[in-house]
Amino acid sequence: MKASAPYVLILCVGAGLPCYLAFHKWHMKRAGHELTEDDNVPLKQRMMGALVFVMYYLFPTTIIGLFKTFYCTEPIGQTFEDADMKRYFMTNLKITCFEGDHLFTVWVAVGLLLFYIFVVPGTIVYITKHHKEELYTRRYLLST
Numbered sequence: 001m002k003a004s005a006p007y008v009l010i011l012c013v014g015a016g017l018p019c020y021l022a023f024h025k026w027h028m029k030r031a032g033h034e035l036t037e038d039d040n041v042p043l044k045q046r047m048m049g050a051l052v053f054v055m056y057y058l059f060p061t062t063i064i065g066l067f068k069t070f071y072c073t074e075p076i077g078q079t080f081e082d083a084d085m086k087r088y089f090m091t092n093l094k095i096t097c098f099e100g101d102h103l104f105t106v107w108v109a110v111g112l113l114l115f116y117i118f119v120v121p122g123t124i125v126y127i128t129k130h131h132k133e134e135l136y137t138r139r140y141l142l143s144t
Contacts, residue, residue: 018047048127052124052127055120056124059116059120062112062116063113063116063117066109066112066113066116067109067113068090068091069105069106069109070106070109071089071090071091072087072088072089072090072097072098073087073088073090073093074087074088075088089102
């Protein structure tokens with residue numbers, strides 16, 4: 001359940017922000033107020049800022065949670081020196097590490113770790129380097 005929390009939050013931001021902005025514009029027009037430049041910032045810019053914030057905010061917690069997938073222990077009185085000894089998942093000692101469902105979970109965790117460690121920061125660097133001149137415009141600064 002904890003592993004799905006970042007994706008639920010991203011989904012809420014992705015669905016909630018456009019709904020809020022549409023409601024805000026409708027309310028301003030209904031009240032007879034004129035829309036300002038801040039109200040007309042494109043949704044794409046607002047979504048990018050919100051999603052980068054969410055990913056940045058959840059990054060450390062997500063990485064720590066993914067690394068806990070590999071946290072296994074040996075039975076009492078045994079050591080890790082014996083290669084054939086079964087190891088057990090630390091948070092649920094009924095689960096044997098690197099067998100069955102846990103092995104599938106490990107592969108999913110490896111994929112997500114690669115994504116979070118390389119793709120997310122790489123995308124942020126790419127966006128900031130290729131849109132450097134746009135980052136300091138009034139229109140962009142008002143959207144964040």
